[in-house]
Amino acid sequence: MHAIRLHAFGPAENLSYDTVSAPEPGPGQVRIAVAAAGVHVVDTALRRGMPGPYPLPELPTVPGREVAGVVDLVGADVDPSWAGKRVVAHFGAAPGGYAELAVADVARLHEIPENLDPAEAVAMIGTGRTTMGILQFAEIGPESVAVVTAAAGGIGTLLVQYLKANGATVIGLAGGPRKVARVAENGADIAVDYLLPDWPDRVRARLGDGGATLLFDAVGGETVRAAVDLLAKGGSHLIYGFAGRGPNDGAAPTLTDDELAERGITSQVVLGPPMLRLVGGDVRVLEDRAMAEAAAGRLRPAVHRFDLADAADAHRAIETRATMGKVVLIP
Numbered sequence: 001m002h003a004i005r006l007h008a009f010g011p012a013e014n015l016s017y018d019t020v021s022a023p024e025p026g027p028g029q030v031r032i033a034v035a036a037a038g039v040h041v042v043d044t045a046l047r048r049g050m051p052g053p054y055p056l057p058e059l060p061t062v063p064g065r066e067v068a069g070v071v072d073l074v075g076a077d078v079d080p081s082w083a084g085k086r087v088v089a090h091f092g093a094a095p096g097g098y099a100e101l102a103v104a105d106v107a108r109l110h111e112i113p114e115n116l117d118p119a120e121a122v123a124m125i126g127t128g129r130t131t132m133g134i135l136q137f138a139e140i141g142p143e144s145v146a147v148v149t150a151a152a153g154g155i156g157t158l159l160v161q162y163l164k165a166n167g168a169t170v171i172g173l174a175g176g177p178r179k180v181a182r183v184a185e186n187g188a189d190i191a192v193d194y195l196l197p198d199w200p201d202r203v204r205a206r207l208g209d210g211g212a213t214l215l216f217d218a219v220g221g222e223t224v225r226a227a228v229d230l231l232a233k234g235g236s237h238l239i240y241g242f243a244g245r246g247p248n249d250g251a252a253p254t255l256t257d258d259e260l261a262e263r264g265i266t267s268q269v270v271l272g273p274p275m276l277r278l279v280g281g282d283v284r285v286l287e288d289r290a291m292a293e294a295a296a297g298r299l300r301p302a303v304h305r306f307d308l309a310d311a312a313d314a315h316r317a318i319e320t321r322a323t324m325g326k327v328v329l330i331p
Contacts, residue, residue, distance in 0.1 A: 003099035009049030012315040025075035035118035038066030039327040064097025068118035088121040113295035123301035123326035127154035128290030133275030144168035146214040152179035154326035237267040
């Protein structure tokens with residue numbers, strides 16, 4: 001079979017399209033004929049040799065932790081009825097997804113809803129579950145006015161859809177005319193190009209005397225410093241990404257504690273442990289919620305597809321912010 005392997009940490013060019021032996025499922029596992037494999041920004045960091053939520057793998061390694069496809073072989077102690085089913089799985093800490101065949105623990109499987117294709121299912125099992133985790137920290141209704149950064153991205157797309165479905169006014173920020181058009185098509189009430197220097201004034205002109213009640217922050221940096229100023233008294237700043245933060249920004253709130261207190265704004269990092277604490281540490285709860293929203297047609301992920309052999313291009317696109325939606329490799 002073919003798989004993408006990393007033989008040395010470094011640039012995207014280090015990802016090679018190799019012929020390797022097919023994996024065999026062990027007890028409690030199945031083998032999946034992969035139809036779509038998810039690519040995450042964490043994959044690009046690990047490729048460079050930067051550990052984060054997952055430790056650095058032993059090399060060579062097949063990256064990737066999200067796959068969807070059809071079960072083509074079951075291991076010992078697995079119900080044989082899984083064979084032939086369309087499934088999606090997030091592997092957790094174990095890599096191996098960038099391949100034509102991949103092995104997953106049966107406990108991690110979800111059947112793919114009929115209305116989703118494999119690439120969309122991959123988006124929901126990773127990006128979707130993170131979106132569900134973020135939304136635990138927001139009370140949303142007709143009085144909500146939400147600013148969504150990176151609104152053309154995978155999480156941003158789903159946030160805009162969920163917020164609109166629950167009656168909120170949505171301000172979607174994106175970089176460049178093409179992405180702004182996508183955000184508007186997705187339903188945002190105000191779609192703004194944050195690369196234009198006067199974008200905050202444009203938003204204020206549309207909002208009138210009121211301010212935003214929620215800020216969904218995937219990037220940080222100068223864009224969010226301006227977005228925080230759009231928050232009304234009592235607003236909430238939810239931080240779940242760090243793409244635009246400088247080396248000295250870290251995950252720190254944009255405002256000082258005194259400024260936050262004076263304006264009545266709450267600012268918190270909600271990615272990872274905070275969102276898992278609310279579901280007792282069981283990430284499958286969030287996966288189930290994400291798949292249910294997709295099955296009901298309430299959420300529809302945006303997907304940016306690359307051929308499996310072009311994994312290096314996919315990594316470069318993520319690193320240069322040239323993607324819209326969840327990046328997925330198609331064998």
